[in-house]
Amino acid sequence: MEYVLMKGNEALAEAAIRAGCRFYSGYPITPQTEILEYLSWRMDEIGGEFVQTESELGGINMMLGASAAGARVIGSSSGPGFSLFQEGISYLVAADLPAVLVDVMRYGNGLGDIGQSQGDYWQLTRGGGHGDYRTIVLAPNSVQENVDLTHLAFDLAEKYRHPVIIGSDAAIGQMMEKVALPEMEEHNIDKFDWSMKGCKKGEEQKKITNLLYYMDNYDEFLANKYKEMEENEQRWESMEVEDAEVVLVSYGISSRVCKEAVKVARSQGIKLGLIRPISLWPYPIKAFRELSASCKALMTVEMNILGQMVDDVILATGNKYPVHKYTTVKDVPETEVIIEKANKILSGEEV
Amino acid sequence: MELRAPESISFAQTSFCPGCGHGIVSRLIGEAMEEMGLTEKLLTVVDVACSSLHIDTWKFDTVIAAHGRPIATATGVKKIRKDNPVLAYLGDGAAYSIGIAETMHAALRNDNVVTIIINNGVFGMTGGQMAPTSLEGQKTTTSPKGRDTSKTGQPFDVVKVMGSLDIPYLARGSVSNLGDIRRTKKYIKKAFEKHMNNEGFCLVEILSPCPTNLGMAPVACSERIDGVVKEFFNTGEYIDKEGTK
């Protein structure tokens, strides 16, 4: 295997190209701008289309058109821009259109700040736009996963005809690591029977809009689609969970510190384990079946103010264990603090 | 009586109100496509407002885009389907209010789409609120005493705003009388000719009656366009790069 050294955002952009994506429309915002910049020359080189739009609203609605025309499309943004994506995401869902959307999360409400954070968990996993929908959300924790999950995201988007989100963060987007890139794939825009091509005489016209207008059992159809995703698309990594007394739950950049913490704690005789959700939705509830009688508590380790993932852990464990949180917001969590908190939990102190 | 219409326009029940101009434009587009041999190729993107009702009366592959975004969406379609003619079709509320950024920037980029904007002077679908194109003094449900331009600003005139842009075609037609309907069809065809020639952003605005929301009989509504509306919104070709004006 040949490796190259690449920045997370650029590796993700290259992965999209290699997955056959030939359309990007977007707008600059830190810390995702490298995706836009990279694709501005790379799309040109490969014969794809790149449009720097007037706003994220223009971008997502342009992507919707390109997707309706049968292309593999990607868009990326961060915080304030991702909020503007929500209109289009809801429309993509309604029209059963595939698209891959990247949120390289940054810190804070409103304009916030450009530093790393994991504050968009609720927005990404609960829908975020109007209506009742959810999207598959994949959370990479390395540059390599930025590549692998981008490829997977396109496949899943097509499999379900649904937008798929990559919930990355500033640290993963900005760091450089060695990465193996996949082979180049071509995508055939005529391969879908549902896409726009021009309506030939005697053919059924393609109507790309709210599917509910044309389906009697739309509610059931959509409910089943989500059920299928929940059954088939849970992804996670676990570490030393079988006999763990305290199980950490963490994704993205903070999960890397947790891995280190598990190793250090184990060397000190503290039984720490880790569940790392790779799919934030569907939430990997199956992972929590690995918990044993030895588990005394769980602790989410996340970079936001409110501990946005706690509720999902409570739901996944059927409220059988106490669930604590260690939230660092802007700073990457620290191994020592994790171990300190685990010790406190085990000795029954407040954390 | 024998009914005749282009094959791309069905006689299925339509939801347009009696006397609405949208239906006339629908037919003009169908005829233009037939005459240009583009019927089996046209891809259309319409707004969610009254424009969206076309989806059930014409037989072109169609996307209903979010309110105000059809032109951006059409640009996305065209970038992928370069050999197909692509039409963005929307109302004046969509194009000049919520979607003004999408409209202006498609023009500034000279995106290769044909855009048809129905100027009926009101928000039709939502029940007759003031539009950017409502005339001074015009009564609407949100300007019950008549539009007061000292508070709301001047009506939006696309010709004034876009007249100096580097786009190949800009025209304003009307469907309020037979002569105008014929001329408007010529504008539509010319826009598509230039579009198929990859010249860029071609815009045709069309003055159109909305009898329902103006509370007028269809004929009176058309007469108002000829008598009053055209005083402010003059019709004609404003940009025609090849110079056939």
Ligand SMILES: Cc1ncc(C[n+]2csc(CCOP(=O)(O)OP(=O)(O)O)c2C)c(N)n1
């Ligand atoms: C974001 C958003 N805001 C508001 C609406 C409600 N809405 C639907 S159509 C419309 C106005 C349509 O007016 P116009 O564009 O002039 O088209 P017409 O119906 O007159 O043809 C509005 C405000 C919406 N669908 N989406």
Ligand code: SF4
């Ligand atoms: S409300 Fe007005 S624009 Fe809409 S269909 Fe009726 S007449 Fe036409």
